[in-house]
Amino acid sequence: MPYTSNKKYRKEIRKALDNKFLQTALGNFTRNYPQSRTNAFKGKDIQGLVNDISDLKRKSVPHLSELYTQFKQKAQEHGVIVHFAYDAGEANKIIEKIALNGNVKSIVKSKSMTSEEIHLNDHLGSKGFKVTETDLGEWIIQLRHEGPSHMVLPAIHLSKEQVAKTFSDVTRQYQPEEIKTLVRVARKELRPLYSEADMGITGANFAIAQTGTIGLVTNEGNARLVSTLPRIHVALIGLEKLIESVGGALKIIEVLPRNATGQKITSYVTWITGQTECVGCEDNKKEFHIVFLDNKRSEIAKDEVMSVRSMVMLEVI
Amino acid sequence: MLTGIKMNRELTGLFKKMAEEVSAVVHSSKTENEVAEYITAVMKKNGHMRFAAPFFSGTFCEELIENGFEIIESPLRARVAEIDAGIVTALFGIAETGTLVVNSNSEDVRLVTMLSETNFILLDTNNIVEKSSDIADDMNSFFNKNNYTAFITGPSRTADIERVLTLGAHGPENLHIILINNK
Numbered sequence A: 001m002p003y004t005s006n007k008k009y010r011k012e013i014r015k016a017l018d019n020k021f022l023q024t025a026l027g028n029f030t031r032n033y034p035q036s037r038t039n040a041f042k043g044k045d046i047q048g049l050v051n052d053i054s055d056l057k058r059k060s061v062p063h064l065s066e067l068y069t070q071f072k073q074k075a076q077e078h079g080v081i082v083h084f085a086y087d088a089g090e091a092n093k094i095i096e097k098i099a100l101n102g103n104v105k106s107i108v109k110s111k112s113m114t115s116e117e118i119h120l121n122d123h124l125g126s127k128g129f130k131v132t133e134t135d136l137g138e139w140i141i142q143l144r145h146e147g148p149s150h151m152v153l154p155a156i157h158l159s160k161e162q163v164a165k166t167f168s169d170v171t172r173q174y175q176p177e178e179i180k181t182l183v184r185v186a187r188k189e190l191r192p193l194y195s196e197a198d199m200g201i202t203g204a205n206f207a208i209a210q211t212g213t214i215g216l217v218t219n220e221g222n223a224r225l226v227s228t229l230p231r232i233h234v235a236l237i238g239l240e241k242l243i244e245s246v247g248g249a250l251k252i253i254e255v256l257p258r259n260a261t262g263q264k265i266t267s268y269v270t271w272i273t274g275q276t277e278c279v280g281c282e283d284n285k286k287e288f289h290i291v292f293l294d295n296k297r298s299e300i301a302k303d304e305v306m307s308v309r310s311m312v313m314l315e316v317i
Numbered sequence B: 001m002l003t004g005i006k007m008n009r010e011l012t013g014l015f016k017k018m019a020e021e022v023s024a025v026v027h028s029s030k031t032e033n034e035v036a037e038y039i040t041a042v043m044k045k046n047g048h049m050r051f052a053a054p055f056f057s058g059t060f061c062e063e064l065i066e067n068g069f070e071i072i073e074s075p076l077r078a079r080v081a082e083i084d085a086g087i088v089t090a091l092f093g094i095a096e097t098g099t100l101v102v103n104s105n106s107e108d109v110r111l112v113t114m115l116s117e118t119n120f121i122l123l124d125t126n127n128i129v130e131k132s133s134d135i136a137d138d139m140n141s142f143f144n145k146n147n148y149t150a151f152i153t154g155p156s157r158t159a160d161i162e163r164v165l166t167l168g169a170h171g172p173e174n175l176h177i178i179l180i181n182n183k
Helices: A006-018 A020-040 A046-077 A088-101 A113-117 A120-126 A136-143 A160-171 A179-196 A222-226 A246-260 A297-302 A307-316 B004-021 B032-046 B058-066 B076-082 B107-115 B132-142
Strands: A081-085 A106-109 A130-133 A199-202 A206-208 A213-218 A232-238 A268-273 A287-293 B025-028 B050-052 B070-072 B085-089 B092-094 B099-103 B118-124 B147-152 B174-180
Touching (some): A046 A246, A046 A297, A081 A088, A106 A222, A113 A232, A130 A136, A136 A160, A160 A179, A199 A222, A222 A268, B032 B058, B032 B174, B099 B107, B099 B118, B107 B147, B132 B147
Parallel strands (some): A106 A130, A199 A232, B025 B174, B050 B070, B050 B085
Antiparallel strands (some): A206 A213, A213 A268
C-alpha cells in the first residue's frame, strides 16, 4: 500500500522496530547468515570467484542485445516462442495474451522476483485468471495479501503462529504451530493444483545465449513441478540474466547459493533447453514461452557506475 | 599421480561425504538383486506400497512385485497422487557438492524425482567427477538438442518459516543414492 505521508511511514517503521518477533527473527538472521555464508565458501578462493563473475558480467552486460538475438535464435530452433517486453505493462500484456490464446483458467507459479517487480499476479488476477504461488514463503504471503519482505526468504517477517493461523483459515481446520506440520500442509494443499493448472510461470536465474538454455536454482522442487505438469510453461526473465556460455552458468552456480543461503549448492538446479516432453500435449511437446523483461535494464547497462557493479550485485543475491 | 582406481575411490568417498552432509542416504550395492533388496527394506520401513520405475524391467521389477509392492505403469502423469517411491539412474555424480546429474528429458523421470516421498537414484561410481566444470563439455553437447537436465543434491528442502530447515517441501523427503560399479 502506498504511503500518503511521511508521518504515517515513520509510524509504520516505529511499529516494526518495536515488534518483538521481528527483533528476534531478523536478529537471528543477521547473526547466523554470515556464519553459514563463511562455511559455504570454506576452501574456495572468494576473490578469484568475484573476479570471475565480474569478468563474466563485463563480457555480457554491454552486449545484452546481441546475447538476446543469439538466445532467441537458438531457443526458436528448439521450438520456444521468445518475447521481448520493453516495460512492466508490456510484459503483463504478453503473458495475459499467452494465457488467453491458450484458453487458460488456472495458473501455478514458482518464486520470481521479476514477476513481483511487474506485479504480474495483480494483473492476471484482475483479468480473471486464478494464480497460485507454490513456493512456501510466497504462498503464505499470497494467502495473507502481503508482499515479500526478503528476496530469498519472502515470509521472514512471519512467525509459525501466524502461519498456523493462516493455514487453519485456508484448510478450515486447526493446524498446530509446528513448522514440520505446516510444511506438510502446504505440500498436501498445493499438490493437486499442479495437475489442474493449464499454465506454469517460473523465473530463471540465467539464460545461456550459446545454447538457448534457461536455468532455475531452487530448493523446494516446486519450480520443477510448475515447469512440468501444466501444458504451457512461461518463463519470465530479466534481460540481465543473459550470459554467453554453459561454463559461465556453472560459475554462477558456484557462487549464487553460497552467497544467498549459505548452501554449497541448492537441492535443485534445472536446465531447460527448448520444448520438452509433455504427455498428452500437442505432439507430446510442451508449449514453451520465454519473456525477457527490459524495464530499463538496457539503460542501466549503459551507465558506467551502475552497470557491471549492480549486475554483479544482482547475481549474488 | 594417482592411479585411476585410487582416484575413483577418493572421488567416491568425497561424493558420499558431501551427499550425506545434505541429508542424502548413500548405500553401495554389488548386484541388481542387492539393489532390489535394499529398496524393499527402505520401502517397508517407510510404509510405502507403490513404486515407479519407468526405465527398469525384468527381474528387478519382478522381485519388487514378489515382495508385495505395486509397480506403477507409465505414463505417470495419470497417477501423480500415487507415487510413494521410485527409481531413476543418474548420468554423473559431482563429488565436490554431492550432486547427481539426471537426464530428465522423459516426463516420467521428472515425475519420479519430483513426486516420490522416497526417491532412489542409481549412480555408477565410474561416472563421478570432481567438480561441475568437469562436465561442461558434456552439458554443451546435451544442449545441442531439446533437453531437460536436473542437478539433484539431497532431498527437497525449505527454510521459509522462521528459517528452520525442513526436508520434503514439494519434492522427495528422502533421497537414497545407490552406488554401483559397472566396470
